[in-house]
Amino acid sequence: MNETYSLVKPDAKEWSDLPLCPPARRQTVVAWLIVLVTTVASFIADRGWEDLPPEYWQGTYQALDMYGLSATFVALIVSFTGWLFGRLAVAMAPIVLLYAAIPYSLDTSESATFWWAGTIAAATWWLIQARFTLRQIHAVRTLASVSNTGTTIELGSGAIEALRRFKRRSLSWATGLSALAIVGWLAAMMAMPAAVGRTYQELEDLALPDCLGTAAATVSILALVQWHRCGWRFLARRRIGTVVWHVPIVAGPVQGLWASLSEDAGTVPFNRASSVPSCSCIEESLRANPDEADLYGDIGVLASAYCPVHGIDRINSLSVEQFRSEATNTWLWDEESLLPMSTQAESDRTLLIGYAGNAFTGLPARFTNGMAEIYPGADDLVEERESHTNESEWERPLRPLGGVLDRIDLAPAGLGGHAVRYLHGRAWFDTTDEA
């Protein structure tokens, strides 16, 4: 069974102009600090370091105590570990603080005001991030609808399976945590009658319901956060629809899609290098890196600049027609350059299934038998680009400006772009914007 998606082909500039998510670290640290500061402030407000007055021990245990105490523990846990949760901390913080604010208001503690202030601060921070996500979803939706090619494409079986597995995994986390939370609360409720009404002196230490309540509350919060994440994904994918993006080669909102395009540039396949007697690439490479002798065989060998067959002089001695007919050879191209892509060969095209902003970054894919299929073994979502990412990791490599020998249009060879030859280096591939 195949699913049909619309093929969208965004303009390179509009794709690179899509809004980027604010840095995850900032989102996380602010949310975590709100919890930490609130917890410390509440501790000070309640003078938590003082010994409890003697009459306290004559008081009796109430159900409300369980909620208050478990909320304090949960807030402490998040104060110590909140930064580990990444972006999830943004949704987690207001829930944690609200869970403390309610019982502490009911028993009129001094700290209630602080818990509420923290809840409002955390909820505001969540709203700011949610507003960003909504804006991004809107921008992606607009781009998807203006760049719709009007054609549809089916997904390959690997892609369908990967999408299903992803959905199943995130839903089973959410339901599993929810079920665990329900069991935890039931256990806490069942332990309650044994503790309620007894004095604190009799209970001595922590009552059993406190421990169970803390565990149940922690798991409940994790479950809510996971549902929150599923909800955003659902909303984003629903708004944007079933689309496959035909991704332009420019820095867009995701990263790591282009690594495979430049991998082999500047190399000669080993069997080719070893079968040409006058080729000096293997010899030169072994002289430079004697330790890597075992590596050759399945990968290419770095082309030597001085090789009579694959060197720079050889590249530059090719006539324009010769260069065009050889253009798919990896050794012609600088190591940093992208390799030319065929305007006809669909297998060269990079696709992104279902990209819907940071809530769902999409599966990288390519055309296979007319369908969008994932690369074998690569069934994970692509990473979103963060605004502070090191540029060299994602941006189209920049070719040198000086020392240009000539520029060859590769269109007659069916390749979308130009070759730029250099006096003292290998050629660089310049894509056209439509590629």
Ligand SMILES: [Zn+2]
């Ligand atoms: Zn050679």
